[in-house]
Amino acid sequence: MALIAMEGIQERRRLPALLPKAEWMVLGLLVIFVAGLSFAPLLRLAIAAIAPAGVIDFGHVAELLWKKKVLTASTNTLVVAVLSTMLAMVLGTIAAALTVLTDMRFKTAWVFAFVLPLMIPPQVTALAWVQAFSPSSPVLGLLGLSLHDGGRHPLYSPGGIILLLGFYHAPLVFLTVRAALRRLPAELVEAARAAGATSWTLIFTIIMPLARAGLFAGAALAFVSSISNFGIQAMLGIPARYPTLITLIYQQMNSYGPSALADMAVLALLLSTLTIVGVAISGWLGQRNDVRVDGIGRSLEIRLGRWRPVVEAASWLFIVLTMALPLSALVATSLVTGFGQELSWKTLTLVNYANALVHQASIRNAFLTSLLLTSVTVVILMAVSLFMAYFIVWKRGPLVRMLHLFSELAYALPGIILAVAMILFFLKPLPVLGFSIYGTVWIILAAYLSSFLALALRPVLSGFAQVDRAMEEAAQVAGAGFLARMRDVVIPLVAPAAVAGGVMVFMSALNEIQVSILLVSSNARTIGPMVVFLEEGGSSTLAAAVGCLMIAAVLILMLVATRFSRHLPKGVIPWQN
Amino acid sequence: MADIVISDLSKMYGGKRVLDRVAMHIVDGEFIAVLGPSGCGKTTLLRLLAGFETPDEGTIQLGGRVVSSREANVPPEKRNIGIVFQNYALWPHMSVADNVGYALKIAGVNSQERLQRSREALSVVGMENLAERAPSDLSGGQRQRVALARCLAAKPSVMLLDEPLANLDVHLRAAMENEFVRFHRHTGATMVYITHDQSEAMALADRIAVIDRGRLVQFDRPRDLYREPQSEMVARFIGNGQVLPVRDVRPEAEAAIVSIFGKDHRVRARRSEQVRSSAKLSVHTSAMRLAQPGDDGFAGKVERVIYRGNHSQVDFIATADPALQLTLHAPADVAIPADDTIQVCIRDGWVIPAAA
Secondary structure (H helix, E strand, O other): OHHHHHHHHHHHHHOOOOOOHHHHHHHHHHHHHHHHHHHHHHHHHHHHHHOOOOOOOHHHHHHHHOOHHHHHHHHHHHHHHHHHHHHHHHHHHHHHHHHHHEOOOOHHHHHHHHHHHHHOOHHHHHHHHHHHOOOOOHHHHHOOOOOOOOOOOOOOOHHHHHHHHHHHHHHHHHHHHHHHHHHOOHHHHHHHHHOOOOHHHHHHHHHHHHOHHHHHHHHHHHHHHHHOOHHHHHHHHHHHOOOOHHHHHHHHHHHHHHHHHHHHHHHHHHHHHHHHHHHHHHHHHHOOOOOOOOOOOOOOOEOOHHHHHHHHHHHHHHHHHHHHHHHHHHHHHHOOOOOOOOOOOOOOOOHHHHHHHHHOHHHHHHHHHHHHHHHHHHHHHHHHHHHHHHHHHHHOOHHHHHHHHHHHHHHHOOHHHHHHHHHHHHOOOOOOOOOOOOOOHHHHHHHHHHHHHHHHHHHHHHHHHOOOHHHHHHHHHOOOOHHHHHHHHHHHHHHHHHHHHHHHHHHHHHOOOOOOOOOOEOOEOOOOOHHHHHHHOOOHHHHHHHHHHHHHHHHHHHHHHHHHHHHOOOOOOOOOO | OOOEEEEEEEEEEOOEEEEEEEEEEEOOOOEEEEEOOOOOOHHHHHHHHHOOOOOOEEEEEEOOEEEEOOOOEOOHHHOOEEEEOOOOOOOOOOOHHHHHHHHHHHOOOOHHHHHHHHHHHHHHOOOHHHOOOOHHHOOHHHHHHHHHHHHHHOOOOEEEEEOOOOOOOHHHHHHHHHHHHHHHHHHOOEEEEEEOOHHHHHHHOOEEEEEEOOEEEEEEOHHHHHHOOOOHHHHHHHHHOEEEEEEEEEEEOOEEEEEEOOEEEEEEOOOOOOOEEEEEEEEOHHHEEEOOOOOOOEEEEEEEEEEOOOEEEEEEEEOOEEEEEEEEEEEOOOOOOOOOEEEEEEOOOEEEOOOO
């Protein structure tokens, strides 16, 4: 008997486990990463909102939501988000139709200019617009125009917020509609042509209905982004005394600190609900039209004929008005010592830049902190996304799906919600270590890692989808273990996609405001919120200089990414035609 | 020693049995083809042999050691097997030499010896001059050769080849078939060759395992598969075989008299064949001919005649059973009008054994 049992054990020991050890360990680390940075904080937030005292208490929630302040902010949020989304849908669709379907010239340059605003931090965009359309605007002055002195700034209004959010998110709709239009099968178009449809009938009866799925996918993105766009809502809404949920949370947290956390958790949950409902409605409107198309659709080209110069002029005028004008105002402001001063050779000065980069320690440190935080985030997320994408694309399984879901959730939810969740989760001292990371740069790093994981992951996922699994299997039969396979075969093949993801994270995190606005403290400041603080403090010229530096950083990164673009999977870089 | 013993191997996908109690014994050094229509489970069998999948039932033993079972699975990297993938799966970021030497590098072989052995492997397939090239610079046939060399350099005890000729031009296939035979002789490795092309399997393999809907239906030498199919499926699948209904099977020693549409024919049958009132007869096109004066044949109605150069292909239906479509080859110089009635006689056939 004993002998037989011994043999059984030996037999067992000869056979390794189903998944080799290294693979289990990496998967375990990924689970800890996502559970600790996304799942647990969001769970903590939900518990804090629904059961602040340990028992589920909907009475408290209802009472809070019924307050006039909250009702107003909710209504305002919805008004702003819905109307700006509609504006973005109109603009984005027109832009996509023009660039995909017509023979407009200089498309590449125009697409770049149209998508560029998406890359500029929203608080900087808002600042630029505010400066361009203020009574003492340097640009309007140059053009010989001027607004009435006195009275409120025209953009400090619900209309101003809607307009800016609409312009800001139009590129999101543009990108999805363009992708949908490009997938259209040429046969459908040719069939309609054969049936006698003219170009315009074709657009309204065949093409647009088929592109509906893309349109609503873009609308969902624009809606979510509008709800969570702190930069524009704060820069315009706070002076306008037009509170939205996101600015309400910010102001309450600013006034009452962590003691307001429980109530803020409820508001954060409300904001998440609005986000999810909005996405669900867009999904429902866009469904039923999943036109999956194989092959490369030959592109349809509608001739604009004698209207072409008019259309081209109008489209470039749009760029001038919505981008060139505000940005030149920003640059002009950054080059003078006092806001409203006329820009001339005599008044031209670089003192603001010198202050931002050298003299003002707080701004200089904020730049350095952001740079450091962003670099660390990029390095960690590139490594995490390489391994996570491996499991998501090639291993699958329910656990892996949960990891993917929570990384997407942390990205989709408004950054301020994640910030509230992070504060709730990390306020108490960490176990074992015995100190709290609240109020340090580490909580910002944790929030960045959570928030941007999905952004780093996406290009890597499409990179993996393009690699033949047999590449890895061939290395496996050659005797290579999990880590050797990753090092020698898998990572070299998907590295370009990971770099693309890294660049996207770098651009987003460097100027980030939504997540860090609640997490910054006197000893841990990032550059993103700095523009808001400076503008609030009345240093418009310095704010403009900081904004210009942020834009310059973005442009440099875009240039680098464009350089690398031929090594990347197609569609990873959004601003390329 | 690398005998492969597969016992009662089953694999399910979503409740469907894609491999159903397959059992076979592959002797060390044998060249085996696994043949079957697409979707029959042959790729699943390969992935189980390689260790990419775990069986739901049964075991695989490699050289006397259980490597696959429901409870435990030796991972592919620990099996000492080699695979030549259908699309070659050469690593595009490594040179040809690095591709070939990778398994040695993983095994910790020093770079001098690695280079030496990679070159040897490349010279077996006649590719030693292209060692520094990138895989993307090679033609399809060259990539195939590199994939073979990569497999060879690792000195695996078993080589699995997954439809390695499927992506090649027709004229390259014949050349590569010769290459495989030479390669097998040179290495003496046990080779398992997956294919859906029966002429490829017949040309290469010592024995062929025919798989149909997840079951192993016959595992025999090519000649036996062709001459003595054990089921109707094999009879039809191998060599464009045709199957005729026959009556009154009367066994004689290793033969039988059967009645084909009322005419008695003497055909081959297995020794244990019983007296039966009806059976199926496996007949190849080459064993059917137009009846000569004095022959006792059955009547057929000509549907179509296709001129093939050295012969005419005659498609006809048996007058006694209009649902039965048959084909024979007639001399090219004999004129046969369509709709004509012909007399056909059978020179050779095999009584398919009754299903067990």
